Amino acid sequence: MSTAVGEQAPKVGQARGRYWIDHWDPEDQGFWERSGKRIAVRNLFFSIFAEHIGFSVWTMWSVLVLFLGKNYGFSVADKFLLTTTPTLVGSCLRIPYTFAVARFGGRNWTVFSAALLLVPCVLLGALLKPGVSLGTLLVVAAIGGVGGGNFASSMTNINAFYPERLKGWALGLNAGGGNIGVAVIQLVGLLIIATAGTGNPKLLLWVYIPLVVLAALCAALFMNNLSTMRNDTGAARLALKESHMWTMAFLYIGTFGSFIGYSFAFGQVLQNQFHYQPLQAAYWTFLGPLVGSLIRPVGGRLADRFGGAIITFWTFVAMAVGCVAVIAAGNAHSFPLYLVGFLVLFVGSGIGNGSTYKMIPAIFKAKAMTRISEGGDEAAENLLARRISGAVIGIVSAIGALGGVFINVAFRQSFLATGSGTTAVIGFLVFYALCFAVTWTVYLRGAAAGSSRAALAAARV
Template identity: 55%
Template sequence: MTSRDTAHRPGGRWIAHWDPEDREFWEDQGRRIARRNLWASVFAEHLGFSVWSIWSVLTLFMVPETGFDFSPAQKFLLVSVVSLVGAVLRVPYTLAVPMLGGRNWTVVSVLTLLVPTVIAVVLIQSPGTPFWVFLLLAATAGVGGGNFSSSMANINFFFPEREKGLALGLNAGGGNVGVAVVQLAGLGVIAAVGVAGGWALAGLYIPLLLVAAVVSWTRMDNLGTARADVGAQVAAAKDRDFWIMSLLYIGTFGSFIGYSFAFGLLLQNQFGRSPLEAAAVTFIGPLIGSLIRPVGGLMADRFGGARVTLWNFAAMAAGTGLIIAASASGSLAVFTGAFIVLFVLTGIGNGSTYKMIPAIYAARAADLAARGTPRRRAEEHFRRVSGAALGLVGAVGAMGGVGINLVFRQSFASTGGAVSAYTAFLAFYLVCFAVTWAVYLRRPTAVRPDTGAGTDASSGPDPAAQVAR
């Protein structure tokens, strides 16, 4: 890299010139640098997801044999609070990358994960701790959830529009798989030392976090072209497409993280599975759902994000219907199989919906340019809004995980089971199906107020809908 491409600020190395849309720059040096940052980012985000979801595994260790007498409703509340903290932190974490640099912030955020990890080691050995104290301290694991937004915003800066689907899918999928890995590690701990060894699961992550901090410091870069842009977040929050995509991402990612936190508890409380029996199954769904996420991004690149998302929600509704039937009949095999399929669908939907975001704003920039706005100005505006939307949609989508576990909590508290919760989720997926079709696939009949686009002879179709065609 030449001297004109780098700059030094306090706190680490910075790249001053970065233009991935310039094909010559991209082929000469951009791709190599971007990929190096991507894989380091995946490692750090992977551990963030593991720490965020660690209590979904530790609750399996919290049984009478280890001195815990928390009810199912209390356990669902615990994982809900952890999920809530992670969702809320995604907003400030999005701003941290342009303010402090992607490399610098990744190191800070990874080291911060040591706090909830050490707390988990202590708490799981302290069954006499009052529930409210337990809840408060366990909630610190939510910092792992914030890592997603900062990581995705950072990688979004590095890659050109034509390659963002795969890059964002790999980054998100590599992070998501942390949920499955911590659950698989939990299975290993239970099998090796029994339910009294929950502290060892949390302890395993302490050295890994230190390694990730070193990798991030030595392999990542800060982009001087990435700016803190509160104005872009405000603009995104006022934009109709942002709220629509947030709703859809609640349906996909909210389902993924919510079910990941809840699946083991459901197996224990609906079907009486032991901690070992539950742990032996819970990791399968999140693992497949995480690995399939890049495929969702690739399918969106090939067939259109809205088409993939539409039929994915239809399949999620059908899968939820099968779970309701299995719950009513008491069929563990059908219940488990249907849930794993549902995890696969959440992974595909995560990839397709997230790919839709930059595609929507790129289409709207092209539409404005076609109407006379200088192309560079239009592209710059919507690139800013797209970057902000990527982080904010991740924050709102994570709220779906909170909602799912709160609904499960209420369902168990009110009826002693989860069928009413599944029914609510099925209805929500049908709403998402209808919204996707109405906004991004049905040919619009009126002029859009925010873009001026319509379907009359003079204006043509809604540019945002082009993500599906």
């Protein structure tokens, strides 16, 4: 690894190898311009690639269930179970993946976590065929959940490379580049179904196995470990005691949980709600994840300008309207309105992903400002705010992803009980109403509600 010449160039860790960097100070403008920026951008690029493939493998079952025709013998409920399982496992893995980066190194963990994606792909290549048992595929689907943890480790790693003033931009690119992996694998699935039919699901694996190998290889050759990274378990314990962490986790269930849940379920919902053939469903399945991924940075930009809470509030209002449209379309058997309603849900979830992530550091910055105004030490309070907000982001990302589990379970039960997804969507409507009520009550009611809320309002959380 080459470095710029200069007193503050990154110091390579000789004892542990050339991929370790012992000196990293992105807040120093001179260091950043001389060498830090180039190294950070390189790590960001290959982190996005690895995370993108991780998301694709994680959500592969949203495509594979379209290939499981009558010759496999699986019911609608079985197929929803196959999409729920990797969602649950991926959500649970996000917290240990967050801590793994500091323990093993960002580069090392990216290589390992990318290479680990080969396991579910190879198992599917060997086992996916008519006659395979549901239990066998559930085990493979659970192993595929490892791709869901990659988001947390990737975000933690890139967060350490960038200065505070650029973290929003870098993390937005990293998250959006990963999320769009959902739409890409669904597009690949559409291409395979359109050209080779539903009898060739393994073609999807032969596309992605080389990409998994390439992601691991690129991480090994072009990424770095920062020896300055440390796991802050103390901040994690403090975060768990913060009421705002639990509030934001609830809201993130409504944004990211909706995005990943609908991404897994949308194709099956179209098949069963309108009795579409796999190719008909695949034509539309990718649209939601695509627009939801591309619009995520817009949510962050809007939050920067108007405040995260107000954008999050109107996002949930819009998602409630989207649910009303989906319910009306289901009752009227109108596919165009159904599609529009779901696209509103995807757009809202994407914008909300960006705005809720921007709220978290703003909340704890506002609390620090309150303590400083009451005589607290400025440097110590700001440091504490950064530590807690970093821990909160990691925990919230894990809890929020569980929303995807709830959505798939709700659709499964709705189709089992009524033959339609409408009952599930009514439940989502009630949940989004709770979300915008909580956002308004906690973050937008203004100064009359007390000094803590007044500080949050003043900080444009």
